[in-house]
Amino acid sequence: NAxxxxxxxxxxxxxxxxxxxxxAQDMNHEYMSWYRQDPGMGLRLIHYxxxxxxxxxxxxxxxxxxxxSTTEDFPLRLLSAAPSQTSVYFCxxxxxxxxLFFGSGTQLSVL
Amino acid sequence: xNEVEQSPQNLTxxxxxxxxxxxxxxxxxxxxxxxxxxxxxxxxxxxxLSSGKKKHGRxxxxxxxxxxxxxxxxxxxxxxxxxxxxCAVRVGGLTFGEGTQLTVNP
Numbered sequence: 192n193a194x195x196x197x198x199x200x201x202x203x204x205x206x207x208x209x210x211x212x213x214x215a216q217d218m219n220h221e222y223m224s225w226y227r228q229d230p231g232m233g234l235r236l237i238h239y240x241x242x243x244x245x246x247x248x249x250x251x252x253x254x255x256x257x258x259x260s261t262t263e264d265f266p267l268r269l270l271s272a273a274p275s276q277t278s279v280y281f282c283x284x285x286x287x288x289x290x291l292f293f294g295s296g297t298q299l300s301v302l
Numbered sequence: 303x304n305e306v307e308q309s310p311q312n313l314t315x316x317x318x319x320x321x322x323x324x325x326x327x328x329x330x331x332x333x334x335x336x337x338x339x340x341x342x343x344x345x346x347x348x349x350x351l352s353s354g355k356k357k358h359g360r361x362x363x364x365x366x367x368x369x370x371x372x373x374x375x376x377x378x379x380x381x382x383x384x385x386x387x388x389c390a391v392r393v394g395g396l397t398f399g400e401g402t403q404l405t406v407n408p
Contacts, residue, residue, distance in 0.1 A: 233400045
């Protein structure tokens with residue numbers, strides 16, 4: 192099993208550009224989520240999904256969209272990047288025993 | 303005020319020392335997680351607790367639901383334990399503490 196695969200590892204965008212962060216897991220987990228990590232703050236939930244076709248907002252959803260067309264994939268879309276979205280992004284899935292599995296992170300800079 | 307408070311924020315220890323990291327939370331929870339973030343940024347799950355105590359190798363995690371408090375202990379600490387340790391509580395979604403930076407010197 193590859194676990195949770197997150198791409199890209201690094202990305203630089205200009206203000207106003209859009210992009211998609213990819214997240215895939217091969218463990219058949221129903222629950223997947225996206226977090227951002229900023230200096231001096233804990234990880235914050237952006238969006239989550241409890242299964243294919245079901246998504247919901249977390250603590251900081253503005254400026255981000257998600258979809259869950261399959262159990263495996265949970266992409267995060269930045270619609271019009273802003274400097275405030277400069278952060279490190281983590282995708283995670285959770286098994287039925289509530290153990291969490293994280294992707295390796297994406298360091299995003301918006302200029 | 304963050305619903306999850308960790309202490310200390312930074313901790314430096316000598317190899318072999320017993321380490322304790324604390325986590326306090328302010329709301330009723332269904333589960334508490336301890337995570338380890340490596341210097342390269344990767345995050346791994348150490349424990350999930352809803353009551354009592356769990357042990358894995360040199361790591362021990364305890365939780366007191368009535369006092370809304372959890373501790374992570376590391377026995378016989380080693381430089382490879384140097385990392386950020388993060389507490390997260392489940393209240394619907396997860397709320398994370400800011401983390402404790404642990405440095406273990408040889």
